[in-house]
Amino acid sequence: MSKQLDETVSREIANNIKSKAKQSFDNAYKAALATDGAVYVQGFLVLAAKPYRIIEHSWIELEDRIIDPTLPFLNHKAQDLYYYPAQQLTVKQLKAAVEEAQEDYPEDNPLPVYGAAPYEYYGDVMLGGAEYLAAYQAAEAKWKELNDPQYN
Numbered sequence: 001m002s003k004q005l006d007e008t009v010s011r012e013i014a015n016n017i018k019s020k021a022k023q024s025f026d027n028a029y030k031a032a033l034a035t036d037g038a039v040y041v042q043g044f045l046v047l048a049a050k051p052y053r054i055i056e057h058s059w060i061e062l063e064d065r066i067i068d069p070t071l072p073f074l075n076h077k078a079q080d081l082y083y084y085p086a087q088q089l090t091v092k093q094l095k096a097a098v099e100e101a102q103e104d105y106p107e108d109n110p111l112p113v114y115g116a117a118p119y120e121y122y123g124d125v126m127l128g129g130a131e132y133l134a135a136y137q138a139a140e141a142k143w144k145e146l147n148d149p150q151y152n
Contacts, residue, residue, distance in 0.1 A: 003066050005078045010071040013060075021073035025111035028058035029098070031069040032091050037062055040094045042112050043086040043132075044139035049076055052146045054139045058112060059083065082142050086128060086135035089113065 013019075017034055019027040025042070032040040038060040045057035059068040066083055068074075074081065089097065094113070101110035114128040 003061060003064055003083070005071070005081060005083070006062075006065040006067055007071065007078050009062075009065070010068045013067055014069040014072050017069060019069045019072070021070070024068075024070040025058045025109075027069040028060050029094065029111055031060050031067065032094055035060060035062065035067070038067070038091060040089045040091065041066075041083075041085045041087070042089075043135045044084045045074075046082040046084070046139050046142045046146070047074070047076055048080040048082060048142075048146050052143055054136070054143050056112070057083075061085075061088070082139070084135045084139040084142075086132040087113070 013031050017030040032038045042058045045055050047053045097113040098110040
């Protein structure tokens, strides 16, 4: 992974947007709207502390940095977090996708945004296009590595 998590900016933005626990998609959406040059990213996060987990997650990116406005609620050190992007949206694309989802499905939360069909499967859940499957498989490979006794 070439992009590094910027803990300081992540915490500043989390504070500025009043981020909430277990709301990574909403937190990243608010952060993207409030941050010049931000790109909204959806994908997977591998937590490298027992018990190791893969979670669907969202964050923003600024040039070569990952900014995670949910970081204060993850309770893990930065070196124990592995980000696997599946989809990136500019703020303009994000706004358009949210507006369309709100018009088409007003009773549902417009986030996360899964893009156009056809959708692929990961695990037992249908989700996104082929890029989601690739990101999930990369996260799963890291998860397996972390669970391998020779690494622990």
